[in-house]
Amino acid sequence: MTKMKSPQDFAFSRRDLMRGAGALVVTAAGTSVGGRKARAALGSKVKPALHPAELDSFIHIGADGKVTAFFGKMDMGQGVDVAISQIVAEELDVTYAKVTTLLSDTGTSVNQGGASGSFAIKRGGHAMRHIAAEARRVLVEEAAKQLGVKPMALRVDDGVVSVKGNPRKKISYAEILQGRYFNHKLKWNKKYGNRLFSRGPAKPKSYKEYKVVGKPYPRIDVAGKVYGTSDFVTDIKVPGMVHGRVIHPEKAGTKIKSVDASSIKHIKGAQVVRQKDFLAVVADTEWDAVQAARDLKVTWTPSPKPFTKQKDLYNHIRKARVIKKKLDTNKGDVDGAFKSAAKVIEAEFEFPFQSHASMGPACAVVDTTSNPVMLWTGSQKAHYTAEGVERILKLKPGSVRGIWVPGPGSYGRNDAGDAAMQAAVLSKAVGKPVRVQGMRHEGTAWDPKNPASVHRCRAALDAKGNVLAYEFMSKAFDRQNVRSNESKPRDNLAGQALGVKLKPRTFFRSPEDIYTMPARRLGWEVIPPFLDRYSPLRTSHLRDPIGPQIHFASDQFHDMLAEEAGLDPVEYRLKYLVSKRDRDLIEAVAKKSGWQKRVGPNKGERGNILRGRGIGYALRSGCRVAIVSEVEVNKKTGKIWARKFTVSHDCGLIINPDGLTRTIHGNVGMAVSRILHEEVNFDEEMVTSVDWVSYPIVESPDAPEDIDVVLINRPDKPAQGAGEGSTRPVSGAVANAFYDATGVRMMRAPLSVERVKAALAKAKA
């Protein structure tokens, strides 16, 4: 089962692949085309160097006609590779089965940004569509030359170019290329990452011609996971590899006073690596490393108590100095409306720090003894992570080959990049390949968190309850105290321990400006972090960054305004939403869920179990999602069961409806956990959420029993990112359903058992 992997193996297998292709060239060269010998007129024998302006850097067609797409992004189990293969097959006019998409590997793909911002299809797919169309254009042009007709006279069926009306006059892609490379230049926009875009003069197909895009092809990685035959990053083993474990401070902000290396003398071969504040142990076996990390005696400086008491968190945010403020929307006379208002409604909502808490603590393997230096990482952005390794080791750009291997889950910026930098530092220090993996408490307490926040909502109403002005201001920790891309040592724990200069970001974001009250002000303020470096409360992106926070507040506040105006929450949204795409979604979700119209809470509920339904609606960078949540609240236990969700979803053109539906299920499943259970606990010295008991997430008995999805396909509209959009309205929909069931507004997340019990008791008193 265990595959021994070394860079040599990789280089060899790749060379082998090429050699194999070469062998096939010989055979293919002998095949006849329409009775003539084919000539290898197109392309080159040698692959042009990896570059965004080279067609070969994105698409290869083998002598067997098989197509490989090289995609500089990864897939975290949503079928991105399948969708990209569909797009490429569609534009090339080959069957889906012929295409394989290889993901994030700096040796085979250019930096398209990794997984980030739900851009895999929206940006990455957009680029691949144009590039595949250009590949087809080049091939058809060459076919026209060889067949002696105009390109317009040709058609392509499953990679075979033939003359329209004369199907016997034909040549295949494989015959044209004969295993060679296109050697064809693209026009590149000079950008890397999500914004990378390359194309040629070819125009992609109209959606009306689609045969592959829009079909429900299954994922290709599922069998390997279900039968235990595929590797995770944790399974990578390299000859001579040793095991590293990083020692984090016992309390946040403390420094090493002394290390007693003799305390691990009993573990043969175990050694201490210390560079400034970076401390780790390295041992020959994983078990030895685990024990060495456990047994190593370290004396730390006294705790500077960098955090506030947890009960004071939101007051701290309210009072804290603002380091950046921005209004994303400021339309109409907001202040004037508040002055002349018949009534002003105000509410404040609070959202806690939450942990990425991936299924396993991060793992990475780095081998600095090889050339290039090798990195195996579960990071979402292997290209950037490889750059980070280059920088932390002070190597020349291009000296690290970074290969993404599926990791134990990732939903933004988790601890994967930190593990990669730690493994790099350790491999360099001991001169051997090093595997680093944390223990559970490191995965939960020391991974990046989503930012805690306070949201102040105000509305100016006229005498009839019409909203004249709407104001939504967030005050929060920065959303990316460490960047979601790990290319800079300053954004990684190892870099911070080594004392690199910091350059934190200050950024948050408002809900999208979709409601059409006459005056609107949507903005945010960012406050400084508690601890500027090596903080277990450092913030970064967690699935739909800041979405659950702002919609917990805004969707509840809109429901409050609806009740004030004597409107049902669906009616209210339809009153203030004007775009057809928005309105269609609200109507679709109301219809599919059997929405019961009412103003204010469900007063008819009796007994111990109270039932309610609530709606949430969000636009997230082009992806629109309406959600109805149906909950059952147990008055005695305080337990909420978010039993059923109905989701209507419009992300423009749908590439794969099955993949999309499952992606929505996962979003809702995780978002339910976050709104009902998740809150990072801490005291003045340290994060105290360290495992699944102190950081509980949703479990089987409490998971939703149904998530009903209505997909609205807009094939004439560009495909938008759907990776995270359906997370966004869950928090507000659940809180609104809770209010409907109980008549109690929850101003603070999560809606945990204790908090619900307290809120219900308070309402009764």
Place this chain on the structure above:
Amino acid sequence: MAKPQRMRLNVNGGHHIITVDPDMPLLYALRNDIGLNNPHFGCGLAQCGACTVHVNGKATRSCVTPVGSVKGKKIVTLTGLGTPEKPHPVQKAFLDEQVPQCGYCVNGWIMTAAEMLNKNPKLNDRQIREGLSGLKCRCGTHLAIHRAVKRAAKAMAS
């Protein structure tokens, strides 16, 4: 750290001689000494199930099971449970329902559900939901998990 011991483990029907600290969790022996990567390290605290294997037919969390305690017992991992050619009904159902996202948790769900249904496939929805508590899936694939286990239960009961 106890003295390394030479021991024989019976895993997936094969015998493996290893020399290890008997106090070391079985998980590390399977992954590193025998080279079976199916059980994963999720928590090391018996809180998530990612490391589950069957010991004498019982779903067992290998992260807290000393390797010395399973000498002479029958250990089965995910690859021993079934193969693409001869899948366990639970594996087949997980494939049909396309359950895993990241898939790091899936070993735990399959091994636990397999033991549960091997004992008694005639379980109602409530019993299935409750029977799988104590396992974690961070990706939130519970809906698909429940569908798959119900599907497998049906197949096994008939």
